[in-house]
Amino acid sequence: MFHPLRVSEVERLTDDSVAVTFAVPPELHETFRHTPGQHVALRRFVAGEEIRRTYSICAPAVAAPAAPVLRVGIRLVEDGAFSTYALKELAVGDAVDVMPPTGRFVLEPRAGHFAAVVGGSGITPVLSMAATLLARAPEARFCLIRGDRTVASTMFLDEVADLKDRYPDRFQLVTALSREEQQSGLDSGRLDRERLAGLLPALLPVADVDGWFLCGPLGLVQGAEAALKELGVGRGRVHQEIFHVEDGTAAVSDRQAAAVPAGAVLTATLDGRSGNWPVQEGESLLETVLRARSDAPYACKGGVCGTCRAFVVSGEVRMDRNFALEPEETDAGYVLACQSRPATPEVELDFDR
Ligand code: FES
Known part of the structure; x- marks a missing residue:
């Protein structure tokens, strides 16, 4: 299930994030072809203990027969056993165990109007979605609303700016920085439910959006989901992926107290x-x-x-x-x-x- 793949590039994105590209040998091209939005699990062993982490693929999906591009975004997590290694040690030529792409937080390119609300590293799968959609579906439109702390902490700035340059009529970008003034006319501050409920109808025809993609920390995704509900968007059009859920988060349901049936x-x-x-x-x-x-x-x-x-x-x-x-x-x-x-x-x- 895991395949050892060689690292072909490690690109520093911000002080605390990198994009890692793996070389995929020809016999594994089909195995590692992804649908935009999917992730891969990476594995390493530390002192005999197996550590697995999933990272989203940021590269656009490539149609056969061209070789797939396997590039993932990794942001440093405090005390993160894999992310610390990826940022501080991982180098070109290293071999890493990689599982083929999986996940159902996906956008298959098709005509329509799509939108995403992302926070921090939540941009990673959505970058693949937007880039693939705009390249493959000439009629499609994509609106990206992204939140981060500062410009310096924002991942994939160049890639997103490139989409804006290439598709000025079909790609809309709104950036909200929580800890820095900006020039876009938006006040600084977090993208929470209240703010999104006011912002979204001013940006795009909410009822006409065919699919919403919410990705980032739990609080942001829950806030965006509540805002969309308030705006009358049906649950079937909302897709979400949460990064970094902490144990003990209030929204995490309590462990079921009921005992396991005897002899189960x-x-x-x-x-x-x-x-x-x-x-x-x-x-x-x-x-x-x-x-x-x-x-x-x-x-x-x-x-x-x-x-x-x-x-x-x-x-x-x-x-x-x-x-x-x-x-x-x-x-x-x-x-x-x-x-x-x-x-x-x-x-x-x-x-x-
Ligand atoms: S292993 Fe990730 S949801 Fe179960």
Whole structure:
């Protein structure tokens, strides 16, 4: 599932972020072709401990037969085991284990009017969406509303400016800086619900936007979602991806207090092979599977990336928290295995669906 890929470029974007490009050998071109908005999981081992992190692909999607460009944006997270390594040590020629692109926070290029509200490193997947859409769908329009602290801390300034130069009639850009005065006429300050509810109708015909993409820290995404709801935008047109959810965040649902049913057994299918195992007290269903199958898919183990998505074939599970699956996916029977605990004595999951 992981492929060792060589780093072909490390580009410093800001004091605390880099863009890392990997060389994809011809036999893996199809494996690493992405849909705009997707991410990849990277892996490294530190003192025998496996560390996985997901990073969004910032490069535009490239259609076959051209070689895909695998370039990800990485921002330093305080005490981040992977991001610190990426910023301070990673160099051209190093090999890194990379999982093929996944994720359903995507925009397939098509005609229409699309908009995104992003904060900080939330620009990363949206840059790929906007660049691909504008290049491939000549009728499409894209409005980007981005928030950051200062100009110096803003990732992909040049790339976004380039889109503005190339598509002046179809790409609209609004930048809000929270800690710096700016010349765009916008006051400094955060993009919160109240501000967005006032700003969005002044910028674009809200009701005519075909898809909204919200990406960034939890507070920004929740604020933008509330603003869109207030403006009458249907939930089906709103897509979101959250970066960096802290444990103990008020919005994180409490861990389900209910005990695991005595003698609970999990049956799981993965890569066409099934097995069943007893669920131990206190562990998630992902951990149950991982004890026997090290190839079970995961990255964040925090309910954010969606890599561990599985279909509940039978039985019931409770999820501790979910920042990755859309309501349609949970309604259809999908869960995040890393956040799931059995609610019935027998549960069957299918990771292949
Ligand atoms: S591993 Fe990321 S949501 Fe479960």
